[in-house]
Amino acid sequence: MKIRFDFIIHWLWTIVFSLLALSGIAMVGPRYGWVLNYDIGAADISHRVLAAVFVILTFISIGYEVIRAIRNDTSSQAWFVIGSGGYQLFTYITTLIFIITGAIIWICMDANMAATAFALYVHEKLTYIVILSVIWHIYMKCHALVWPKKVQQGKSKTMK
Amino acid sequence: MMQKPWFKIIIWLITISFFFLATAIIISSLAPSPDEDKSMLYMSGMMNAMDSSLMGLSMSMESDIYLKTIVKKASDFTLPFILYSMAAALLVKLRRSQIDR
Structure with missing residues (x-):
């Protein structure tokens, strides 16, 4: 069984993003702490570790697209998370904003409070927008949720 | 792969997690202080x-000066690398558009 690279990246990305969102939302404030039972320490560690994985996945994806561009490979990558149009472009732009604001929050936390506050605001509001967009994306691709039908041998023989 | 039952379960779990996230945001933002x-x-x-x-x-x-030096050196090395990568990507894009013409 051959599994496509874009397919693997898509689902790895999805799992990492859902865990990032879960740990991130728990840290937004006292209203949201219940999501992880106010275990902010665990949320913080998992958010930072997963953020590193997320950045690595992003750079792998960008590198893959650059190699494809150099090779003039115009084949369709239906599962790929980044691309030049539609939801792929939206994901690409939002991912870059997430990474930049995340880096600002991480680096400037002790040095520049204004930059940290602005980055936190953008990071938080963008999370809400992206989660809503993912719900829309699931709705558009809901055929993936349909359970596979069992092929009855007797029935298939009669069909023949 | 998409037709395998175990993979369908994973997709369902991921979907549920996103719906949980969306509802958690709505509940938390509308909840009283x-x-x-x-x-x-x-x-x-x-x-x-x-x-x-x-x-x-x-x-x-x-407070760790040695570690801060390493981080500074690493970022000094990484930033030009990112800029070169962006320039290379732009060149590739331009070259591709020229080939398409």
Whole structure:
């Protein structure tokens, strides 16, 4: 069984993003702490570790697209998370904003409070927008949720 | 792959997690203001995070001059690399558009 690279990246990305969102939302404030039972320490560690994985996945994806561009490979990558149009472009732009604001929050936390506050605001509001967009994306691709039908041998023989 | 039952279960779990996230945001944002107990729970959680997590590590990094030097050198090396990559990507894009013409 051959599994496509874009397919693997898509689902790895999805799992990492859902865990990032879960740990991130728990840290937004006292209203949201219940999501992880106010275990902010665990949320913080998992958010930072997963953020590193997320950045690595992003750079792998960008590198893959650059190699494809150099090779003039115009084949369709239906599962790929980044691309030049539609939801792929939206994901690409939002991912870059997430990474930049995340880096600002991480680096400037002790040095520049204004930059940290602005980055936190953008990071938080963008999370809400992206989660809503993912719900829309699931709705558009809901055929993936349909359970596979069992092929009855007797029935298939009669069909023949 | 997409037709395998175990993979369908994973997709369903991921879908449920996103719906949970969306509903958690809606419930939390529409909920009444947190009481003192919840605020204290959150604050103590943040204090635990300061002590035991990477946040505490990053705080201690501030006082570690040697580590700060390494981080500065690493970023000095990485930033030009990112800029070169962006320039290379732009060149490739221009070259591709020329080939398409």
